[in-house]
Amino acid sequence: xxxxxxxxxxxxxxxxxxxxxxxxxxxxxxxxxxxxxxxxxxxxxxxxxxxxxxxxxxxxxxxxxxxxxxxxxxxxxxxxxxxxxxxxxxxxxxxxxxxxxxxxxxxxxxxxxxxxxxxxxxxxxxxxxxxxxxxxxxxxxxxxxxxxxxxxxxxxxxxxxxxxxxxxxxxxxxxxxxxxxxxxxxxxxxxxxxxxxxxxxxxxxxxxxxxxxxxxxxxxxxxxxxxxxxxxxxxxxxxxxxxxxx
Amino acid sequence: xxxxxxxxxxxxxxxxxxxxxxxxxxxxxxxxxxxxxxxxxxxxxxxxxxxxxxxxxxxxxxxxxxxxxxxxxxxxxxxxxxxxxxxxxxxxxxxxxxxxxxxxxxxxxxxxxxxxxxxxxxxxxxxxxxxxxxxxxxxxxxxxxxxxxxxxxxxxxxxxxxxxxxxxxxxxxxxxxxxxxxxxxxxxxxxxxxxxxxxxxxxxxxxxxxxxxxxxxxxxxxxxxxxxxxxxxxxxxxxxxxxxxxx
Ligand SMILES: Nc1ncnc2c1ncn2[C@@H]1O[C@H](COP(=O)(O)OP(=O)(O)O)[C@@H](O)[C@H]1O
Ligand SMILES: [Mg+2]
Numbered sequence: 001x002x003x004x005x006x007x008x009x010x011x012x013x014x015x016x017x018x019x020x021x022x023x024x025x026x027x028x029x030x031x032x033x034x035x036x037x038x039x040x041x042x043x044x045x046x047x048x049x050x051x052x053x054x055x056x057x058x059x060x061x062x063x064x065x066x067x068x069x070x071x072x073x074x075x076x077x078x079x080x081x082x083x084x085x086x087x088x089x090x091x092x093x094x095x096x097x098x099x100x101x102x103x104x105x106x107x108x109x110x111x112x113x114x115x116x117x118x119x120x121x122x123x124x125x126x127x128x129x130x131x132x133x134x135x136x137x138x139x140x141x142x143x144x145x146x147x148x149x150x151x152x153x154x155x156x157x158x159x160x161x162x163x164x165x166x167x168x169x170x171x172x173x174x175x176x177x178x179x180x181x182x183x184x185x186x187x188x189x190x191x192x193x194x195x196x197x198x199x200x201x202x203x204x205x206x207x208x209x210x211x212x213x214x215x216x217x218x219x220x221x222x223x224x225x226x227x228x229x230x231x232x233x234x235x236x237x238x239x240x241x242x243x244x245x246x
Numbered sequence: 247x248x249x250x251x252x253x254x255x256x257x258x259x260x261x262x263x264x265x266x267x268x269x270x271x272x273x274x275x276x277x278x279x280x281x282x283x284x285x286x287x288x289x290x291x292x293x294x295x296x297x298x299x300x301x302x303x304x305x306x307x308x309x310x311x312x313x314x315x316x317x318x319x320x321x322x323x324x325x326x327x328x329x330x331x332x333x334x335x336x337x338x339x340x341x342x343x344x345x346x347x348x349x350x351x352x353x354x355x356x357x358x359x360x361x362x363x364x365x366x367x368x369x370x371x372x373x374x375x376x377x378x379x380x381x382x383x384x385x386x387x388x389x390x391x392x393x394x395x396x397x398x399x400x401x402x403x404x405x406x407x408x409x410x411x412x413x414x415x416x417x418x419x420x421x422x423x424x425x426x427x428x429x430x431x432x433x434x435x436x437x438x439x440x441x442x443x444x445x446x447x448x449x450x451x452x453x454x455x456x457x458x459x460x461x462x463x464x465x466x467x468x469x470x471x472x473x474x475x476x477x478x479x480x481x482x483x484x485x486x487x488x489x490x491x492x493x
Contacts, residue, residue, distance in 0.1 A: 150330030153298035153400070154347045155317035164343070168334040245334045245374040 006236075010229075032214055039218040046216065051223060057199040059227060061117075062185050065124030069181060072125070073132035074174055078166055080133070081140025094133055102127045103191065115196025120189070127188050128181035135177035139170030172243040179235045186228045201227070248274040248297065248398065248430060253306035255292050265455035266292040270306070272449060272458060279424065279431040281441040283485065284451030285493075290434045293456070294400045297432060298324050310398055320398065321348060323391025323429070327403045329383045331375045337386050338371040344394035358393045364423060365389050381412040388420060392427065399424075399431040405440065417443055425468075438485050442466045442478060450485060452492040459492045 018036050025035040043051075080087040106123060113119045147165055156164065193202025201224040208216035253270040256263040266289040274280045284290055295301040296308055299317035308315050310322075323344070324330070331340050338354070341362065345351040354362070362368040365385040375383055384404060391399055404420075405413045421444060424431065435441050441448045446467045450459045466472045466481055 146326055146328055146330055147332065149295070149298075149300050150324060150326060151343075151347070152300050153317050153322050153324035154344055154394075155299070155319070155322075156347050157318075160347055164332065164347075168332070171334075243334075245336075245376070 034215055034218055039215060039222060042215040043219045043222060046219060047223070050216075051204065051219065054199055054201050054204040054220075055223060055227065057197075058189060058193065058201040058224070061120055061124065061189055061193075061200065062182070062231070065121050065185055065189075066128065066178065066181060068121065069125045069129040069132055070174075070178065073129045074136045077133040077136025078140055078162070078170070081137040081170075082161075082166065087137065090133075091137075094130060098130050098134070103188065106192065110195070119196070120192040123192050124185050124188050128184050131181055131184075132174070132177050135173050136170060139173040140166055143169045168242075172239065172246060175235055175239045175243070179232060182228065182231045182235065186224070186231075190224070247276045247311060248272075248432070249307070249309040249312075251307040253293075253296065253304060253308060255289065255296060255301060255304045257292075258303075267296075267304075268455040268457050270456070270458055272461065274430055274432060276311075276430050277428040278446050279433060279444060280447050280449055281433045281435055281445030282449045282451060283435055283438065283441040283489070284456060285453045285489070286436060287454050288451045289454060289456030290436075290451065291402055294324070294402050294432065294434060297398070298322050298400055321394055321396045323394050323396035323399045325384075325387045325391055325399075325401045325404045327406060329375070329387040329404075331383055331386055333375050336372050336374050337367060337378070340375070340386055341371075341389050341393060344390050348394065354393070357395075358389075361389050361392050361423070365419065379412075380408050381416060384408065384416055385419075388423070392423060392429075395427075396429055399429045401431065401433045403434050403436065406436065413440075420444070438482050438489075439473070441485065442481055443472060448485060450488045450492070460488050462488070 021033075021036050025033045076090070080090050102123070105126065106119075109119050109122050109126070113122060143165060147169070148161065151161060151164060189200070190202040190205070193200035194206045197203055201220055205217055205220035205224065208214070208220055250270055250272050253267060254265070255267040256265055270293065272280075282290055282293065292301065296304055297310070297315060299315045299320075299322070310320050313319065332343065335343065341358070342352055342354060345358075359368065362371075365388060367382060367385045367389060370378065370382060370386075375386070378386070384407075387404070405416050408416060417440060433444050435444070442464060443466070445464050448462045448464050450462065451457065452459050462481075462485065464481065465477050466475065469475060469477065472478050
C-alpha cells in the first residue's frame, strides 16, 4: 500500500470509531459511555498533571521490554537459522514452550522476582521473545542458498555473511515481528500494571474505574490506544526506510 | 591457468551418495575461455562450485595458478544463472560488493566507471534489482565480476534465463568485454550455439555422473558472422553427435 493510502486508511478508521462511539453514546445516554467530545476535553484537562507520569512509565516499560526481547531474540534466531546444530538444540525448547500461555506464569514470576519492575519486564520479554526468535530464524532459513554462494566465492567470512546477507535480508521480517510484539506487549503491560505499582496506564485506568470516574477511565483507554498506534507508526517508518528494496 | 586432475565429486546423503562428477581431467591455459556443455544434471554447476571453493569435499587435485583453490586468496568472479545479486542492495552497491569484500574498496574507480559505461548500466546505479529487467540484472552481475579484476571467471549458464534476442546481445557484449581483458574463464552452458560462440575450446560432458567425453578445438571462436559460416554448421553437428553418443 502507498504511504498516502495508509494514512487515509488510518484516518478513515479513526473517523469511523468516533462516529460509532458518538452514536452509541447519544442513543444510550448512560454515564458509563460518555461522548468522545467529553473524553477528549478531559484528556486536555488532565494530561499534563495527572496522566503524563503514567504514560512515561508505561512507554518506558514497553520500550525496555521490546529492546531486551529483540536484543536477545534476534541474535539467537539468526544463529539458529545459520547453524543447523544450534537449531537442533534450541528449536525443541522453543516449540515446547511456545504454546504455553506465558501470562499464566505471572504468579511464579512475581514470587521469584517480586512485585516490582523486574517482574513486569520479564513478563513482556517472556511473552514476545518466542515470536521474535522464530521469525528471525525462519527469515534466515528462507534466504536462497545462491545468495550465500555468490559471497562465498568472494571469500567472505562469517561476519561478512551476517552483515551483507543475514541482517539486511531478515530486517523486514524482524520489523514485522516487532510490530506484532508491540501489540502483545501493550496488552501484557496493561495486565501487569494492575499489580504492585502506582505508575503506568494500566494502573491509571483501573484506578479510575475503582473511583467510578468514567471520564478518566476513557481518557486512559484512548491515550493507551494512541500510544500503541504511535509505536506502530514508528515501526512502519523504519520498515519503509530500511526495506525499500522489496 | 586452471589444472584439474582426477576430480571426483560425491554429494553425501543420509545413507548413500550421489556421484556428480567422475575423474575429470582438464587444463584451461591462462587467458583462455573454455565452454562446458552437457545435459542437465551432469554436474556442471558442481564443477564451478569446486573451482570457486564452495564445495571443498572432493577427491583429485584442483589448482588455480598452481595454488589450491582458496576464495580468500584468489580473486574469483562467479556469475550464476539467477545473477546472484543482493536484492537489498542497489546497483551501485551490488557492483562494488566484490571489491568491498576483497579489498575493502567501496568506491568505483575509473576502471569500474568504464566497465559500467561499456555494459550500459551507468544510468541505473540507484535502482534495486527488482526494478531491472533480466538482461540488466545480468549486466550488473557481469560488471561486478569484471570490476573485481578476477584471476578466474566462472559463469554458470548466465544467459539461459534471457529471451533469445537479449541473449545474443549479452553474448556479444560479454565477448567484447572479455576480449579486452582476457580473463581465464570457465563458461557453463547447455546451448550448442552458445558453446560455439564463446569457447576457444568446447568441453563436452556426459550425462550424470559427468565425465569428459571430448575436448574440441573451436574454429568458430572469434569468427565474424559465425552463425552464417559453414564451419558453424559442421561444428554444431559434431558436438550434437558427441552429446548423443554419450547418452
Ligand atoms: N546438494 C545436493 N545433494 C545431493 N545431490 C545433489 C546436490 N546438488 C546436486 N546434486 C546432484 O548432482 C548432480 C549434478 O548436479 P549439478 O551440478 O547441479 O548439475 P548441472 O548443473 O549440470 O545441471 C545432479 O544429479 C544433482 O541431482
Ligand atoms: Mg546447473
